[in-house]
Amino acid sequence: MIKINKTNCVLGINVSHNASASLMHKGEILICLQEERLTNKKNFFGYPKKSIDYCINFAKKKSFKIDKAVFTTQKLPIFNLKYPVSHYFTIKDFHDYFGDKYFGKKIKKLSIKNYINKLKKDKRNSQDLYLPLKKVSEKYDFDFKKNRQLQADFLFKQSKGNIKNIKFYDHHSCHVAYAYFSAKKRLKDSAIITLDSEGDGLNQTVWIVDKRKKIRKVSESSQCDIARAYKLTTLLLKMKPDEHEYKVMGLAPYAKNKYSVNVYEKVYKNLLQVKDTKIIHKLRPKDLYKHLIDNTTGERFDNIAGGVQIFVEELVKKLFLNIYKKYKVKNFYLSGGVSMNIKMNKIIKDLPFVKNLIVQPSGGDESLSMGGCFLESGFNSKPLNNIYLGRDLFDDFSEKKFLNYIKRKKNLKIKSNYSHKNIANLLSKGNVVAVARGREEFGARALGNRSILADPSNIKIVQKINEQIKNRDFWMPFALSILKEKHKKFLKNKKNISSEYMTIGYDTIENKHNLIEAGTHRYDKSVRPQILEKNANKNYHKLIVEFYKKKKIPALLNTSLNLHGYPIASTIKEVLNTFQNSGLKFLYVNDKFLVEKKNEK
């Protein structure tokens, strides 16, 4: 059961994959910052010191006293922090790790001493991880209590002794609180489902919100290995686990269904099963890595991607059906890393018994810091109105400095008071425009404040963007921002299910598809939309309205403003760095300045 406190100011902290910190004041999330944006290390793993500093300084400036800090995982091994392998491992290293050098040996109960010694000496593990991890003896590597103490002591010192009330909350409870309380609709008679790789010993939970809006956990599983199977499949397809799963999802539709089904039945189908409202082991072998490697040998890469995607969809469909049958609920909330599978979410949305599906942005562990705050305040909290919760564009660099910088650069020129109408004009003529305005978005998706925009009816633009900056894998689609008031003319959405944050896939309407083609999946013609309400981002909305006036298309292709392999650009410093190190020609800053590169095609 979720208890509710009346804490005035809460600091939420996620120490793990994609570390983040959030500040909630009087029930409202004021900041959610991902450490990757401050370290320029994508999906930063560890203690989010800089993000915490940012929240503490913000609270100080506003004279808020932080009453409580909540960490959002109780059982985090020190080992994972000592060796944040995602920071420096190559694909080959990951094969060794999941294969016969580490996990393979562990499964066979053989000594892993040599491997650990190698990890210890690995000079590539050079990221500043803040906590005094190197001083911790090996015997505490899996001592959760010791780790909690380490984190609490560090925070106490970091806050100069001001934060005394420090709690550690359960991982999946934080996912649940984020899923439900951050949403604009807090519906009764609902189910909240969490699905992730692992947190506090679990990887799946189901919670029911009853008629009186009491929330209780009704089932949990530690055997729901869908994320693990997906992660290992990402690796065997030569992509980075815990980062490139979305590429496997993007690849899946290219496979012919019968071949995908064949791989699914041969390799994945018998691994797991749904019993009641739990996903549990069926014939899952101990060494899942070996099973996947051995049994996918000889299969084509796209069919493997198709097979693992069917595996996830079939299990989750059955899980939702069982929840519906048992609890008679038609409203569903979903969170945890697996909730970022927008193709799976599309399938759930289209199930006949589903009335509402609510998937809040970036439901992976990066959202846990908000989840911790929401768990603390429950119904006393306010839903998120938008997710522009990061740093302001001019946070550490004044507008004057920016103008001087442009003046000094011989390859740049600038125009002031450049209107949305003018930008719409540029876009309609086949130009790609980077936009940076106001506060940055929380999460994995750019939603108009750190974005690269283009005309979605111009399919040739895809190649142009890829050549200018993205170097994107050739099969990956771009996303679409579309005006809410007009989206139903282009997207099939009979149930009126909202996707404000690009979290759910939709089918496009056949005779309109060509007008938004460059923002859709090339093969299955589906789309991952940001269905944009005016109040969510007035300036972005205005820009799309101007584009609509020109081309009768109420949408823009939208992709994140970042260099390949780096996090989304955060402040104007990173934005200019990204702009200068790419082939982008136009940059629109704070709905006012147009920066243009001279002599660039």
Ligand SMILES: [Fe+2]
């Ligand atoms: Fe998680």
